[in-house]
Amino acid sequence: MQSEFTPPGWAHNTNIYEVNLRQYTPEGTCHAFAAHLPRLKAMGVQTLWFMPIHPIGKVNRLGTLGSYYSISDHQAVNPEYGTLDDFKTLVEEAQKMGFKIMLDWVANHTAWDHVWTKTNPEYYVRDMYGNFQSPFDWKDVIQIDHNSEEEQEAMINAMQFWIQECNIDGFRCDMAHLTPLSFWKKARERLDKIKPLFWLAETEEINYHDVFDTSYTWEFLHTMEAYWRKEKNIEDLISILNNYLAFFPATAIRMFFTSNHDENSHSGSEYERMGDAALPFAVLCATWGGIPLVYSGQEMPLKERLSFYDKDAINWTGEFLLNDFYKTLLLLHSSHPALRGGDPEVKTIRIHTTQDDCILAYMRKYNEKQVLVVLNLSSRNDLGFDIQDENINGSYQNCFSGSISGIMSGMNFTMQAWEFRVYQK
Numbered sequence: 001m002q003s004e005f006t007p008p009g010w011a012h013n014t015n016i017y018e019v020n021l022r023q024y025t026p027e028g029t030c031h032a033f034a035a036h037l038p039r040l041k042a043m044g045v046q047t048l049w050f051m052p053i054h055p056i057g058k059v060n061r062l063g064t065l066g067s068y069y070s071i072s073d074h075q076a077v078n079p080e081y082g083t084l085d086d087f088k089t090l091v092e093e094a095q096k097m098g099f100k101i102m103l104d105w106v107a108n109h110t111a112w113d114h115v116w117t118k119t120n121p122e123y124y125v126r127d128m129y130g131n132f133q134s135p136f137d138w139k140d141v142i143q144i145d146h147n148s149e150e151e152q153e154a155m156i157n158a159m160q161f162w163i164q165e166c167n168i169d170g171f172r173c174d175m176a177h178l179t180p181l182s183f184w185k186k187a188r189e190r191l192d193k194i195k196p197l198f199w200l201a202e203t204e205e206i207n208y209h210d211v212f213d214t215s216y217t218w219e220f221l222h223t224m225e226a227y228w229r230k231e232k233n234i235e236d237l238i239s240i241l242n243n244y245l246a247f248f249p250a251t252a253i254r255m256f257f258t259s260n261h262d263e264n265s266h267s268g269s270e271y272e273r274m275g276d277a278a279l280p281f282a283v284l285c286a287t288w289g290g291i292p293l294v295y296s297g298q299e300m301p302l303k304e305r306l307s308f309y310d311k312d313a314i315n316w317t318g319e320f321l322l323n324d325f326y327k328t329l330l331l332l333h334s335s336h337p338a339l340r341g342g343d344p345e346v347k348t349i350r351i352h353t354t355q356d357d358c359i360l361a362y363m364r365k366y367n368e369k370q371v372l373v374v375l376n377l378s379s380r381n382d383l384g385f386d387i388q389d390e391n392i393n394g395s396y397q398n399c400f401s402g403s404i405s406g407i408m409s410g411m412n413f414t415m416q417a418w419e420f421r422v423y424q425k
Helices: 009-013 030-034 037-042 084-096 115-119 149-166 181-191 206-210 218-228 234-247 261-267 270-287 323-335
Strands: 016-019 047-050 100-105 109-111 141-143 170-173 198-201 214-216 253-256 291-295 347-353 359-366 369-376 383-388 393-398 404-408 412-415 420-424
Touching: 009 291, 009 323, 030 084, 084 100, 084 149, 100 149, 100 198, 149 181, 181 198, 181 206, 218 234, 218 270, 234 347, 234 359, 253 270, 261 270, 261 291, 270 291, 270 323, 270 369, 270 420, 291 323, 323 420, 359 383, 369 412
Parallel strands: 016 047, 016 291, 047 100, 100 170, 170 198, 198 214, 214 253, 253 291
Antiparallel strands: 109 141, 347 359, 347 383, 359 369, 369 420, 383 412, 393 404, 393 420
């Protein structure tokens, strides 16, 4: 399967930083967030994904402020965040610094009091009595009728508004598989003519890569969590990753992550879900065959759950203890050709050791360029093992320490519990 669409050139080496504007600062505004741009730029962040910036419905609202994904007007800015001009200014400032900007887009449902419910109620699914209907048990939203050609045109026009008004660079499409692929194809054909856009689908349905550049890796996230709970082993991790390589198109860019807004608020921080494995798994997410996602506050680190429906600002300590950790990974990913996502020329090679039940090692290789990753996914200290692979031979630089050392097959390593090492050549 080969998509007729081509991602923008920068997409293969990018990373994504998810911005929860409401909780990012006490003010929760575009202007307040802008003060963090220089810090994020220095950390190596390349693409900013803003969770929905639209006004939130008041009818059947959950909590005091409601869900970001219960939208009452697709062509307006939530006044809590500022004005349309405030968002335009933020986008302009970020793009001047080199950031790409992605907008979260919700095409499957709206708030009960969306402007369309008054102007175009025919855009929605109704019951036999003419009442709006909620999808699943999502009581704060109502289901759009995807059979309506007029609704599709209106939705694409709304997406076009943000490209023309704010010059955004792409869309993260919420629960993309709930909206027919034919709609997304129509939208991309129309909107990519304005400017080449980056399209991220919240889905793992393979056929959505007919249109989308990038998709989620939910199955792998849940397998990492199960590994920490001792319900899965390293071979289970490798099995999922190999399935991704085998069944998804070679050009498909996959997005790997240890946290996001859903996981943090509803299931807990990565430290609740992955414990001591959180950092080595973050290394894996940044160096396997895809692009990494970092959620707001992970660089601190954020160990608390943020409320989803109420104000619950991140308590920034000012220390940013994981800034250098993420900076190393993000800059390596953006600069090293062996870490390009969705590039058939890059090979991923499992590296075997004498402790494969505890050590996950692999190489990413592009011609002679290599990245070697060695993860101790166990609580065993002073764990000794030998690398057993003829692919490894030469001088490698430790990406975290900068030191140079010769590594070859048969070489003995000793690693501490949950230690991670990343080498490049």
